[in-house]
Amino acid sequence: MGSEIPIAVTVNGVRHQRSVEPRLLLSDFLRHDLQLTGTHVGCEHGVCGVCTVLLDGEAVRSCLMFAVQADGGEILTVEGLATGNGDDLHPLQRAFRDAHALQCGFCTPGLLMTLVPFLREHPNPGDPEIREALSGNLCRCTGYQNIVEAVKAAARP
Amino acid sequence: MIPAAFDYHAPESLSDALALLDQHGEDAKVLAGGMSLLPMLKIRLAQVGHLVDIGRIPGLEYAKEEGGFLKIGAATKEAALERSDLIRSKYPILLDTAAVIADPLVRNRATVGGNLAHGDPANDHPATMLALGASVVVRGPKGERAIPVDQFFRGLFTTALASNEILTEIRIPVPPARSGGAYLKLERKVGDFATAGAAAQVTLGAGGAIEKAGIGLTNAGPTPIKAVEAEKFLAGKRPDDQTLQEAGRLAARAASPSPDRRGAADYKREMARVLTVRALKAAIRRAGGPS
Ligand SMILES: Cc1cc2nc3c(=O)[nH]c(=O)nc-3n(C[C@H](O)[C@H](O)[C@H](O)COP(=O)(O)OP(=O)(O)OC[C@H]3O[C@@H](n4cnc5c(N)ncnc54)[C@H](O)[C@@H]3O)c2cc1C
Ligand code: FES
Ligand code: FES
Numbered sequence: 486m487g488s489e490i491p492i493a494v495t496v497n498g499v500r501h502q503r504s505v506e507p508r509l510l511l512s513d514f515l516r517h518d519l520q521l522t523g524t525h526v527g528c529e530h531g532v533c534g535v536c537t538v539l540l541d542g543e544a545v546r547s548c549l550m551f552a553v554q555a556d557g558g559e560i561l562t563v564e565g566l567a568t569g570n571g572d573d574l575h576p577l578q579r580a581f582r583d584a585h586a587l588q589c590g591f592c593t594p595g596l597l598m599t600l601v602p603f604l605r606e607h608p609n610p611g612d613p614e615i616r617e618a619l620s621g622n623l624c625r626c627t628g629y630q631n632i633v634e635a636v637k638a639a640a641r642p
Numbered sequence: 643m644i645p646a647a648f649d650y651h652a653p654e655s656l657s658d659a660l661a662l663l664d665q666h667g668e669d670a671k672v673l674a675g676g677m678s679l680l681p682m683l684k685i686r687l688a689q690v691g692h693l694v695d696i697g698r699i700p701g702l703e704y705a706k707e708e709g710g711f712l713k714i715g716a717a718t719k720e721a722a723l724e725r726s727d728l729i730r731s732k733y734p735i736l737l738d739t740a741a742v743i744a745d746p747l748v749r750n751r752a753t754v755g756g757n758l759a760h761g762d763p764a765n766d767h768p769a770t771m772l773a774l775g776a777s778v779v780v781r782g783p784k785g786e787r788a789i790p791v792d793q794f795f796r797g798l799f800t801t802a803l804a805s806n807e808i809l810t811e812i813r814i815p816v817p818p819a820r821s822g823g824a825y826l827k828l829e830r831k832v833g834d835f836a837t838a839g840a841a842a843q844v845t846l847g848a849g850g851a852i853e854k855a856g857i858g859l860t861n862a863g864p865t866p867i868k869a870v871e872a873e874k875f876l877a878g879k880r881p882d883d884q885t886l887q888e889a890g891r892l893a894a895r896a897a898s899p900s901p902d903r904r905g906a907a908d909y910k911r912e913m914a915r916v917l918t919v920r921a922l923k924a925a926i927r928r929a930g931g932p933s
Contacts, residue, residue, distance in 0.1 A: 529643045544750060545747065553650050553652070599746070599747060
């Protein structure tokens with residue numbers, strides 16, 4: 486039981502082939518097998534949103550998926566947002582920094598990965614839409630206000 | 643939190659999936675969005691030998707009107723329902739429901755079929771489907787059968803599905819003219835399951851009286867509840883406030899909620915009453931009636 490399965494996924498543009506146990510969570514696959522620890526793990530049961538990554542362009546919780554379910558898929562993690570040598574921050578990352586949208590930063594990777602596709606679909610969002618969009622992400626530090634401000638700043642640079 | 647070991651299958655056709663389920667019997671489980679199943683596997687409330695992932699089977703994601711029914715493919719994601727022009731324009735009750743299920747991240751993966759097949763009275767779609775008089779289409783080794791939703795929920799986490807069957811489609815009779823529906827949910831915070839929830843679907847007659855009403859309740863007992871007494875009471879009556887209040891009382895009487903962190907049983911029953919009245923008023927408004 487639980488025999489390993491070969492999978493191939495593209496993560497931040499790089500193709501990886503691995504053999505994994507079916508019960509391996511996508512979050513653990515990213516963090517342990519691929520050493521991409523930018524994707525955080527908090528509650529591990531689908532409530533806090535810190536483990537959010539993009540799978541084929543859509544924001545999903547990587548702690549509520551098995552790595553085998555992502556076979557053949559294209560994944561973007563927070564490490565894939567900045568360009569250059571990681572120096573050229575994504576506009577949303579810059580807006581987070583400028584608006585003080587993080588304090589400890591633990592929730593930030595999940596928020597960024599949730600909000601990148603949101604901004605793509607809602608180029609000019611209002612406050613209620615932004616609050617709805619980040620309703621699956623918990624932040625214990627900021628009180629959310631500056632996160633909302635950052636999203637607006639990123640939308641109207 | 644790591645589930646116990648299991649074997650994983652990703653069939654690419656319904657017939658392959660059915661064959662796997664038939665072969666492994668009670669030791670196998672369907673995996674759809676995984677938004678309920680993964681948490682259950684992690685806390686080891688569920689344990690399986692074989693997971694049959696239906697996510698790679700084409701043709702199970704759609705929402706379309708055909709032959710007098712709104713047909714929703716079982717693997718349709720909640721997010722797709724929210725984006726569907728057909729749902730947005732003609733079925734606001736389904737939009738009400740999808741929009742209050744969990745949060746946007748869960749809705750990107752969670753499926754409508756999974757929401758029903760899980761048999762969780764706390765899930766939001768069952769009440770709506772009860773109010774709409776839906777049926778589920780189920781495929782097994784011996785072919786296809788349709789089960790009215792009011793006969794589908796058998797107990798806590800238990801449905802009429804056999805272990806070798808797959809729910810493939812939800813069928814909702816296209817409501818006649820002068821119909822409307824609404825779903826209302828009381829939740830402590832976004833993403834929480836309902837403290838109470840009520841779905842109402844009404845059809846008004848030519849004279850303005852209620853011709854037909856459907857009412858479903860969320861998290862009001864061990865199974866999703868169809869408030870049959872309230873539905874019968876409303877048939878043929880004018881939708882005045884007194885009548886709707888009485889329907890609310892009858893619906894609350896059908897509820898048998900258990901006390902938990904979301905509230906005492908009496909409080910939840912009272913909320914079921916209030917939400918039923920409000921959902922009825924919203925449904926009547928959407929049907930083009932008064933109030
Ligand atoms: C944080 C969080 C909050 C949530 N809040 C809510 C909420 O407020 N309201 C709500 O309604 N839901 C809520 N959910 C549950 C979520 O909507 C579930 O995903 C949904 O109920 C199940 O759908 P799924 O596709 O993920 O099914 P899965 O988790 O894959 O499966 C659930 C069960 O149904 C069976 N199954 C699934 N599809 C089929 C099929 N086609 N045929 C036969 N059997 C099948 C599986 O074998 C399993 O037993 C929440 C989930 C999370 C993680
Ligand atoms: S770690 Fe995935 S949602 Fe909390
Ligand atoms: S910045 Fe600390 S949790 Fe959000």
